[in-house]
Amino acid sequence: MVDRLPVAVIGSGNIGTDLVVKLRRSALLEPVALVGIDPDSDGLRHARKWGLETSAEGVDWLLAEAGRLGIRLVYEATSAKVHEAVAPRYAEAGLVAIDLTPAAVGPAVVPPVNLLTHLDAPNLNMITCGGQATIPMVAAVSRVTPVGYAEIISTVASRSAGPGTRANIDEFTETTAHGLVDIGGAGRGKAIIILNPADPPILMRNTVYCAIGADADRAAIETSVAAMAADVAGYVPGYVVRGVVFDEGPFGTPAGEAAARVTILLEVTGRGDYLPPYAGNLDIMTASAVRVGETIATRRGLVVPA
Amino acid sequence: MTSAAMPAAPGFRLTDSTLRDGSHALRHRFTEAQVAAIAGALDAAGVPVIEVSHGDGLGGSSFQYGFSAVDERALIAAAASAVTRAKLAVLLIPGIGLADDLHVVAELGVSVARIATHCTEADIAIQHLRTARDLGMETVGFLMMAHMTDPDSLLGQARIMEDAGAQTVYVVDSAGAMTTHDARARVAALKAGLRPGTQVGIHAHNNLSLAVANSIGALEEGVDQVDGCSRGLGAGAGNCATEVLVAVADKLGYVTGIDTMAIADVAEDVVRPVMPREQIIDRSALALGYAGVYGSFLLHAERAAERFGVDAREILLELGRRKIVGGQEDMIVDVALELSRRT
Numbered sequence: 216m217v218d219r220l221p222v223a224v225i226g227s228g229n230i231g232t233d234l235v236v237k238l239r240r241s242a243l244l245e246p247v248a249l250v251g252i253d254p255d256s257d258g259l260r261h262a263r264k265w266g267l268e269t270s271a272e273g274v275d276w277l278l279a280e281a282g283r284l285g286i287r288l289v290y291e292a293t294s295a296k297v298h299e300a301v302a303p304r305y306a307e308a309g310l311v312a313i314d315l316t317p318a319a320v321g322p323a324v325v326p327p328v329n330l331l332t333h334l335d336a337p338n339l340n341m342i343t344c345g346g347q348a349t350i351p352m353v354a355a356v357s358r359v360t361p362v363g364y365a366e367i368i369s370t371v372a373s374r375s376a377g378p379g380t381r382a383n384i385d386e387f388t389e390t391t392a393h394g395l396v397d398i399g400g401a402g403r404g405k406a407i408i409i410l411n412p413a414d415p416p417i418l419m420r421n422t423v424y425c426a427i428g429a430d431a432d433r434a435a436i437e438t439s440v441a442a443m444a445a446d447v448a449g450y451v452p453g454y455v456v457r458g459v460v461f462d463e464g465p466f467g468t469p470a471g472e473a474a475a476r477v478t479i480l481l482e483v484t485g486r487g488d489y490l491p492p493y494a495g496n497l498d499i500m501t502a503s504a505v506r507v508g509e510t511i512a513t514r515r516g517l518v519v520p521a
Numbered sequence: 522m523t524s525a526a527m528p529a530a531p532g533f534r535l536t537d538s539t540l541r542d543g544s545h546a547l548r549h550r551f552t553e554a555q556v557a558a559i560a561g562a563l564d565a566a567g568v569p570v571i572e573v574s575h576g577d578g579l580g581g582s583s584f585q586y587g588f589s590a591v592d593e594r595a596l597i598a599a600a601a602s603a604v605t606r607a608k609l610a611v612l613l614i615p616g617i618g619l620a621d622d623l624h625v626v627a628e629l630g631v632s633v634a635r636i637a638t639h640c641t642e643a644d645i646a647i648q649h650l651r652t653a654r655d656l657g658m659e660t661v662g663f664l665m666m667a668h669m670t671d672p673d674s675l676l677g678q679a680r681i682m683e684d685a686g687a688q689t690v691y692v693v694d695s696a697g698a699m700t701t702h703d704a705r706a707r708v709a710a711l712k713a714g715l716r717p718g719t720q721v722g723i724h725a726h727n728n729l730s731l732a733v734a735n736s737i738g739a740l741e742e743g744v745d746q747v748d749g750c751s752r753g754l755g756a757g758a759g760n761c762a763t764e765v766l767v768a769v770a771d772k773l774g775y776v777t778g779i780d781t782m783a784i785a786d787v788a789e790d791v792v793r794p795v796m797p798r799e800q801i802i803d804r805s806a807l808a809l810g811y812a813g814v815y816g817s818f819l820l821h822a823e824r825a826a827e828r829f830g831v832d833a834r835e836i837l838l839e840l841g842r843r844k845i846v847g848g849q850e851d852m853i854v855d856v857a858l859e860l861s862r863r864t
Contacts, residue, residue: 382648
């Protein structure tokens with residue numbers, strides 16, 4: 216048994232609490248504190264029951280106590296506004312921040328695609344749930360053949376779309392579209408989000424379309440997609456490719472005419488930790504964030520794996 | 522034919538959506554010349570509002586819905602150059618289009634922003650309705666697939682749009698699934714529950730052959746605005762045919778300001794020649810209305826049926842069972858793939 220790296224989670228809502236559940240299972244990270252603003256929140260009550268230190272006094276408490284608790288890494292699960300304000304204070308205190316808000320203070324990371332290039336960053340951003348689900352697939356295609364244009368559709372259960380997403384849905388589509396290009400390797404990108412209110416709630420669905428050339432090696436694309444899906448499923452067990460379909464064009468994409476396209480149909484079932492299984496969109500964020508923390512902890516030598 | 526309006530005569534404002542909803546039927550292949558000809562003819566016949574955009578609204582050009590042959594900004598500019606009196610409108614579905622897109626089209630001369638969400642998700646339109654108001658545009662909230670929720674819940678969603686600055690809220694029967702009773706009940710709930718200054722509209726599809734009847738039923742409940750498409754050109758079996766609506770309204774004494782014979786000529790002489798086929802209620806279109814499936818799925822389902830060797834109607838019925846909402850065209854391939862594996 217190795218000593219796990221003590222970490223803190225800031226934000227005791229659905230995301231923060233689900234993150235704590237996953238961190239409790241981690242062999243490398245140990246959640247020692249959950250910080251919120253409402254002492255009666257369900258998340259803080261759970262955390263007390265699990266033996267974490269809790270505070271409703273926000274980041275001031277955390278910065279004062281980080282030394283005593285040995286915390287080197289913090290997860291931000293509050294809001295973009297809060298994180299923008301406190302990020303410099305984390306940096307000053309030498310705390311690595313993994314940011315699950317849309318603040319985008321640090322570089323955006325997708326574990327199997329670009330995490331290793333940003334291991335030394337003091338602040339890492341988790342983009343969006345749709346980005347975590349789809350960018351690996353765009354990268355899987357673009358490492359085989361040029362992708363002039365990529366487009367993704369994320370459909371989530373209405374009940375799992377929080378007030379932040381609803382109030383600024385453009386931020387989701389724009390941030391995700393940038394990720395398809397900057398991280399996924401597409402020439403241009405577009406993202407669409409759809410909320411489905413069906414009851415019982417639908418599982419998170421994502422569809423990835425990539426424009427490809429006439430001579431693209433389709434067998435190699437399928438192999439690459441399967442390998443990438445296995446990588447993602449390594450930290451998001453409910454991540455499944457339901458189908459890979461090739462269609463002949465021509466397609467008049469914004470990046471010019473494409474001879475063909477590949478369509479990758481994805482389904483994400485959540486683990487049902489703090490959030491129900493239909494909330495695969497939230498699950499993929501928290502599971503990816505755990506993977507980022509674990510990778511940083513081992514690669515920087517903060518903890519030695521058994 | 523309608524002549525000078527009697528002061529007390531009831532009336533309504535007609536928005537013609539041939540150049541937006543009709544985009545589905547043309548697989549988003551409208552050219553600038555076609556748009557200019559249709560917009561000019563509608564304007565000359567007295568249509569007060571003309572909607573132009575990709576079928577899925579601004580930013581709809583995509584793999585998911587079909588790429589536009591001509592950038593919708595060019596199509597809007599073509600319409601703007603062809604009209605003298607009519608206001609131009611656009612559709613914007615949050616999650617597909619961006620609030621920033623409104624800035625672009627406002628500069629092109631668009632003055633009516635119609636912001637559309639699924640009938641239970643009105644709050645995602647708040648950002649876009651506010652942007653449209655800030656730009657000085659007239660604002661319409663467009664509650665799609667309104668058959669999927671009850672009248673009281675629909676009113677709750679309409680109030681969210683009203684509070685965000687929508688001057689009109691539409692009951693949108695995207696699946697052409699409403700009976701006349703369904704349409705009237707929803708319009709009545711909005712008329713009774715929204716503020717007196719807020720207008721109510723109806724957008725009907727013809728999958729159950731009720732588009733005109735439902736629009737007239739809505740008028741009898743006091744609806745202020747009605748959508749039509751010339752010769753019904755639109756998703757699924759098509760929309761409430763503008764020229765039929767105008768003729769019936771004329772007979773019933775509703776003032777529209779539109780010349781009945783002239784609008785019938787537009788349908789026959791200008792719109793029919795660009796249509797790939799007449800709008801009919803075949804078994805697939807009927808399945809849309811019967812199962813309550815988003816109208817624009819029709820052509821995508823037909824293509825997927827051919828591609829995977831399955832029945833289009835089976836795809837549509839399965840989509841209805843899964844409670845798929847507007848915009849989820851990717852699920853058509855998912856369902857077709859699954860059906861093909863079963864056989």
